[in-house]
Every structure is written in C-alpha cells, then in structure tokens.
Amino acid sequence: MSASLEIKNLNVNIGDKRIIKDFNLSIPKGEVHAIMGPNGTGKSTLAKALAGHPDYEIVSGDALVDGESLLDLEVDERSRSGLFLAFQYPMEIPGVSIANFIRAARNARLPDGEELNAPAFYKELYEKMDMLKIDRKFTSRSVNEGFSGGEKKRCEILQMAMLNPRYAILDETDSGLDIDALKVVSDGVNALRGPGLGALVITHYQRLLNYIVPDQVHVMYDGRIVKSGDKDLALELESKGYDWIKEIADDAA
C-alpha cells in the first residue's frame, strides 16, 4: 500500500447543499501540499469533513490514510490513526490545563493498562514549548482560554508536535497572525517536516507559503481542485488574483 493521504472522488454536503464535489487529492508521506482558494470555496469544509465533524455529511467517495479508509472511524479514532487537524478557530476548554489535555491525548494512544512516563512527558513537552517559544507558564493555563490569536495557533502546533501525526491538516493557521507569530508557527511546522509526515496547508494567502514552502500547490474553487502546480503557482495566483481562477474554472466547465 502506498504511504499517502488519499482523497478519492469525495462528495460532502452541509444539510442539502453539496460543498465538496468529486474531490481528488493524494499527499505522499514526506510532502507538504498547499490548498489555496477564495473564501467559501470549501477548504475548511474539506478539513473538518476529513476529521469527521458531524455537521458534514460524506455522501460518496473515500479518504484513506496509508491505504486504510477513515470513513468508518469515529473522530477520535481518526485522530489516533494519525490524522491531525490544526483548527482555524481552536476551542477554549475552561479549567483543563494544556499539560493535562495533551497528556490525556497521549494516554489515549497507549495500549490499555500502560501508563505515560510523566517525567519523560514533561521533558518532551518543555523541549517542544521552547522550540515554539511558548512560555512554560502556559502548561498550567487552561486550553486556549484567554489566549491571543497567535498563542492559540502556537498551542495547536504544540499539540501537533506532541501527538506525532502521520498526516496533518493546517486549516488557515496563518489567519489572525502578525508576521512574528507567523514565523514562529512556520518554524515549528518546518521543524516537524520530514519523511514521516505528510501535510496539507490550507490558506487564503500566499504569504504563509514563503515560510512553509510547499512541494505542491493546489487551487480550489467551488468544491474542486481546478489547478495544481509547484510553489510558483502560489505566486502566480497572488499576482493574478482569484478572478483568474474563476476564468479557469469556467473554461473547464
């Protein structure tokens, strides 16, 4: 079986409305792909549907992690199978500290009866927090509660680093970040890049792709990929604007 995140002829509805239409994409492990596209084109829907959000109905098609279909798995099972979603709007969880939250997620990945080695866990946590320039005081703060936009996004990348996914989807991780925060988050993602991780970076702006340089760029419009290319496609898109994509999409139709 191929080591990849494979999306085949995927159709997704919200209510009665088709949002994702016969969508196809393959991300080999070790590569970083980017999806760009105008607002409302289905980028976030794709991310949430893959993670298994109950509001999104997968009508047909398939999504496979290293050859295994995700669709019959519950949300948490998908996560433990190696799929990570960095949320566009991370939830606040009052009273639950970041350390306890990540511990619970790590514990859920251990075989029954096995306990997490706490000192080793904290050593690893602190290393990764240092890498992401997150103050150690944050470990005892409640997840995302009262965090700034940048802090929330760094907290997402910290979780990604601690949970060692095989495939990661970053949903508009750049939104709401100033340039310094963007660099920190990008450095964090780049540090996690390697042969063991496939990543899908969803963004509206080319800016992020200066820092997380993708192997491939896909342009999404009206629920489908309408054009794919290398990183230069992002620059071309930035200079020509999304109207250009509309024309391509209309020509294809």
Added chain:
Amino acid sequence: MEAETGIDESIRYDFQNHIDSLNTAPEWWIQYKQDAFDSYMDLPLPRRSDENWRFANRSDLDVERSYAFDGESSLADRSKLEQASQFTETQSGSYVFADNQLVSANHAPQELQDKGVIWCSISEAIERHGDLLKDYFMKQDVDLGSEKFAQLHSAFVTNGILLYIPKGVEIDAPFCAYNWASTPNGAIFPHTLVIAEEFSSVRLVEAHLSDGEDAALSCGVTHLFAGIGAKINYTHVQNFNEQTLGFQINSNIAGKDSQVEMNSVILGCRHYRSETHGQVKGSGAHVDMRSMALTDAGQEIDQRTLQTHSAPNTTSNLLFKNALKEQSKTIFSGLIKVDEGAQQTDAYQTNRNLLLSSNAEANSLPGLEIEANDVKCSHGATTSEIEDEEIFYMLARGIPREAAQELIVYGFFEEVLSQIADETLAERTRELIRAKFRG
C-alpha cells in the same frame, strides 16, 4: 400532634435517653437542650407553600420515622476511620468523630495553646468553656427554611469542635474535623463553631463521611464569627454514601474589614439540603461562598444561600457549580439582600449547571433584593450541556468521548477547586471526584 395520638413517641424516649446520658453536663446546657427539643416538636415540617422549599423533595423530611436518635453505635473499627481521616498534608490539630463519639484527637501545639488558642470538642467545651458557648453557640439566625432541623440539631448535638483564635494570632496550617456516620439508621449532629478575634487568621477543613453503605441522617451546623480584620478560610467536603439524608446549616458573620471564605465540595447523600447565610456586617468586609456538586442516579442536592449586606463598603462573591449525571436533581436558590444604607456594596452571584444527561434536572432561583442605590450587584445563571464543538475538538485530538467528557467536567470544577488553599486537600478532592465520576 403525633405525641397526642400516641402514634410515634419514640423521639421523646430517645431525647430522654440523650438527656440522661449527659449526667455531668451543667444545668444551663440541659435546659438549653430541653427548650430546643420543645421548639423542634412545635415547629411544623416544611410545607408545599414554603418558598424556601420550592422545587424540593419533602417526602423524606419526617426524620422521626426513619432514624434512631438514641446514640447507639455499631462502630467496630476506630483505627480504620482514623487512618482514613487524612485530607491535608499538615495540620494544626485534628478531631475525628464517629456516630457523635470521639475517635481521636490531635491537640493544638503547646505554643498555640499558650497564646490562648482553644481547639477542643464541643463536649469538652461544655465543661471548660461554658461562657464562650453561652455567647456564641447557635447564636446566628437560621432563616433559610431548616429552622426545625436546627432545633433538632441543638436538642441532640453532643460533639463537634470549638475553635477560638485570640486577637492577632495567625495560624497557617489548617485545623481539621472529620465526622463519620457509621450506624444503620443512626443520626449524627456535627457542630462546628469558629470564633476568630480581631486580626487573627485561621483555616479549617471539615469532612463529612460514611463508614459503609447504610442509610443515616446527618444534621450539621457550622457557624463562623470573624472579628475586625480577621480571616477565616473554611473548606467543607461532604462525601457521605448515597443512602444518607443530610442537612447542613451554615452561617457566618463577617465583622469590619474581615474576610471569610467558604468552600463546599458536595458529592454524597441521597438527599442533601444545605443552607448558607453570609452576613456581611462590618464595613470593608468581604465574603466568598463557593460550592461544587457532582450528582448521579437519584441524588437531590438542594442548596439555599443568602448574602446579606448590612453595612456600606462591603463585598461578597458567590459561585455555585453543579454537574449532573443520570437522573439527578439540583436546586440552587440564592438571594443577595442589600439593606437600606449599605451603599457601595458589590455583590455577585453565579450559578452554573452542566447537564450530563437528559434525565437530569437543574433548578435555579437566583434572587436579588436591593434597597440601596449605590451598589454593584448582579447575578447570572446558566444551564447547558457540554458544547458539541468542545467535544469535537477533543475527539480530534484522539481523546475518546468518555474521557473528553470527564476532562471537561473536571475543568468545569477547577474554577472552585483551584481556590482551595491546601494543595493536598485539593488533590484529595479531585481524587474523590474522579472516583465518583467513574462510578
């Protein structure tokens, strides 16, 4: 009524036995008890039209029919209870009672005794500190509905603790009182009386616990007196078994510039009624009242509170949080009362209910009675379930649904638990919550 018809006079015999057992007690104490018993007999049981009992189950309040008050105890293993009465890392003194009887006592260090600190059982206080008791014992009004049960308490109380802190004495390590119910259908009457004189500072931890799974009655009273500039920090952990019927009547008086903090952790009882009256009486005084309750199958936790501000420049803050599993029920009825002339009062009241089952029922009656205009007063009450998006976020991190729910509930309680000063006690409490949550 019943006495006249002769249907049930056993409580009279029980009371007579109780009085007979107090052969060394002073006359005033016997008389006090006799009066209390008469009042108890005279007062009616709560009626349907009593606003203080709105939404409450009243079917099991006729306690004479179900419990014995004769003081017989079936307690066998005292050392076991003594072992289990360890909720804090350090302590300035501790008492363990079971079925109203003394199990063990750790007296206050000599150094504190030399400063005039009194830490003793109520039965000892009757012999040695009668004047203090005459001034302070049951001297705070009971006005939230359990007047009859307060008289029952006075009639049968034999033990509990008296803690007196003289002027200017500040004590770090907490005093601890443990009250166990052990005998099937027995009744316990834990009493806690704290008097903190001017600029003193003290912490007290009280735990109410069951030895075994038999039904019992607990009817407890806690009264705190904080003098000028005094600080009292009080934490109460109620972890009776779920057959127990419990009444807990709390009241505090906060004098000028004093600070009183009351935290309650409520886990046990089939039916638990607690009443807490925070009397903010001196200007500059501040009172905190916090509570958390985790309920499951068949439990009813009924809490009534009153924050009375009778002096200007006073503040109070109340936070009561309930998480309800299965077919359980909670009632929160709270009132902020600002008297005429109590200007520059800040008083807040928050009740949050988290429904974890569609069979659970949360009742909320947050009230305000404001008779001064220059005040900041507000209350908020919400009842909701865990948000789907919150669960989804945790699932998306690979945390199974049940574990996610559990984490969210623990997080929900942290707002209260994080305020418990003693970290060992807070941790012990979290363990009890975990044990209960997992059934």
Added chain:
Amino acid sequence: MTTAASQIDIDRDKGDFKYEESHKYDAGYGLTEKTIDYICDVKGEDDWIRDFRKRALKVFESKAMPTHWATKDLDNIVFDNIRYYLAGDKQAKKSWDDVPDEVKETFERLGIPENERKFLAGVEAQFDSEAAYSNIKEAVAKDGVIFMGSTEGLMKHPELFKKWFGKVIPTGDNKFSALNSAVFSGGSFIYVPPGVKVSHPLQAYFRINAENFGQFERTLIIADEGSEVTYMEGCTAPKFDTATLHSAVVELVAMPGAKIEYITVQNWSSNVFNLVTKRAVAHENSVVKWIDCNIGSRLTMKYPGVVLKGRKARGEVMSIALANDGQHQDTGAKMIHAADETTSNVISKSISVGKGRSTYRGQVHMPKHLKGCKNNTECDALLINSDSRTDTYPAITVRGDQNYVQHEASVSKVSAEQIFYMQQRGLSEAEAMSLSVNGFVNDLTRQFPMEYSVELKRLIELEMEGSVG
C-alpha cells in the same frame, strides 16, 4: 445628586380628573351569587355563562391570597367594598358621533393625538365596564377580521369564543383569574382569519371613572394559521381616595405560523390594584410577543406568559416598569417550553424612584424529553434614590436534551460621573437624570413599534418632567 433625585416625582395631572358618574346599571357593593345573577340578567347572557361565572365564584372564594410569596399589600383589598359591575349604556356605540361628549373629552384629556388616530386601524375604547365606543375600520372587516367587545363576541360568535375561552387561562389558575371569570365584562375579542396580516395595530383605550370600582376585562385574541396582528392596550385613571381594583384576564392563541404582538401601556392612578393574568398559547412556528410597560398603579402584579406548544414556536416578553413613591411594580414573565426547538427571550428593565419598589419574577420551564430549546433572560434595574428598592426572583427548571438557558440580572444607579458630564454641558441635574433614564430604556424602546414608542416616550417624559420641578 441625591437632592436632585429626591425632586423626581411623577406628575399625574393627566390622570387627575373625573367626571360626573351616571350609571344606568350598578350591581352595588360586594360579591355574591346575586351579583352574578344581576350581571347575567343585565347582559342577557346564556345559562352556560351564568354557570361558568358561579363556578368561578366558588373557586375565587376557596383560594387563599398568594401572600406567602407576594406582597402583604394584597391584604388591603376589601372585596366587600368594591362594586363589580357598572355600565353607562348597554349598547356599544357604533360611530364616533354617537359617543357622548364627556367621553370624547376624556379621550382629549388622555392626549390621543389626532394624527395618531389616523394610524388606528380600529378603535375599541372602553368607558367603565361596557364598550362605550366601537369603530372597526372597513378595511379590517373586509378581510374577515372580527374586532369587537368581548360581550358582543360572546353573543355573536359563540362557536369561536367557546372553543378558546378559559382554555389558555383556566378559571382556577389563580385567585384573580377566578375573580375575573366570575364577574368579567368588557375587554376585546379579536379573530384574524388564516393568512390575513392586519397591517395597522388594533387599539383600545381603557378608563376607570368610578370610585371603588373594579374593572374586569376579558380579552381573547385568536390569530389563525399564518395570520399577523398587533393589539395595543393603554390605560390611565383618575386618582381617588380609596383603592380600586383592576383584574383583567387576557388570552392569546397563535395558531401555526401566526404572529401576535400585544402591547400595553399601564398608567393607572396610584391607588389602583392592578392584578392581571396574561398568557398565550403558541403553536408550531408561531411568534407571540408581549410588550408591557407599567408606569402607574399602587400595586401591579402581572407576569405575561407564553406556553410554547408547537415546534419552533417563539415567545418574547419585553417590559419596562417605573415605580415611584408608594408604588410597587411586581412584574415578570413565564416561559413554559412544551415542544422541541422552542425559543424564548425576556428582557426586563425597571426603574425605582424615591421609595418605589420594582420586582421581577420569572419562570422558565423546560421539561424532560424536549430537545434544542433556548431561553435568554436579562433583567436590569436602575435605582434612582438611596432608599429605592428592587428585587429579582427568577425560577428556572431545565431538563431534556441540548437545552440552553441563560439568565442575567444587574442592578445599577445613574452614574454620578455621567450626571456631572451632562451638567458641565449645561443641563440641570434633573434634566440630566431624565436623559440618563431614557438612555437606560432606550435600547428596549427602540425595538418597539413606532406608535408605541411615541406613546411611551411621552409618558416617560411626562414622568420625568415632574422631576425637574
């Protein structure tokens, strides 16, 4: 600031007048079966109504005063000193010309402006117990809308009337609904046929003009499927030496998809006990909105309710209360959720002036087996003087699945800084106070219909003008 605040007093001049009383029918003082027979005979009512009234009298007599939760002031009502039925003329007037001049003068003094009359789709104004004036705009009648006095409705449309009468608020709901059921007379009956949207509000003005006289209107409004109607009720009353009793019952029925808006301006004189029961049943997808403004009376007890009986029904209560010296505004809302995905919203603002007391009582009920219901309640109280008083007593019960309830209440005073700022701009303390009070209620009045907003603003200005003194 306190000095200026203490000058605030409500000017009731507009209500402080009365006319010669001449009543053709007078049931006399006190209430017995004979009183009921008199009323039935005078009105020529059917036997079923006579029986209904007599049963209600027994319920009234058997019920205790609700003083275990309500104010003890209720004990000052002496039922034997009240006249339960007075009527000037048995027949309702058909046109404006037939209305007696003194009644017209009353309307004039009430200050219903000419230009506002143009807005009125129909006028059903009540003078004492019987409708003294009734004028339904042709356009409304053409659409099949029935708008008449309830006595007339009872006679002419018994099939419609009987189906809903006493069904939303049963006789035994409370002591005063029982009293009303025994002696009711006057009030409005409205039926809006399916799909008809009444474009202008239907209005009625009420007056009391007899000493020791209780008024017991009975209003029933039925909005059939998909119809829409707005009803406006406003009151002022002259001042008397002894207390008078007003105890209305208002029942609303919103059929599937219907919308009813019921608007009240209550400005009885400060010796009136105003004890009113108002409730609506809202069927599937319907909306019922109570807009309730209480400025007058000695004691008002009124908690408009909505029973949300059909899926996705919505209930709203928006209320403003102003309590001055000697007044107690005890108002609130009841939201009884009885179907899935029903929503309710309560916004209450009260202002206590002098020794005035305003009280909010609320009930929100979400029983088992219901899904996706939501309630939001906000109560804000403004205290003007150091001895003003406000109370809030909500009761919330929640069970079921994915239901959400939120209640918030706050108490505040007019900020001294704000007053200072306005004074620095040249306003007097009292004017500044008046502006602040208007600001406090403004976000609520903005949501009211224009006609009502005008009426309400005029009343509040009148109240506050007196304070500049």
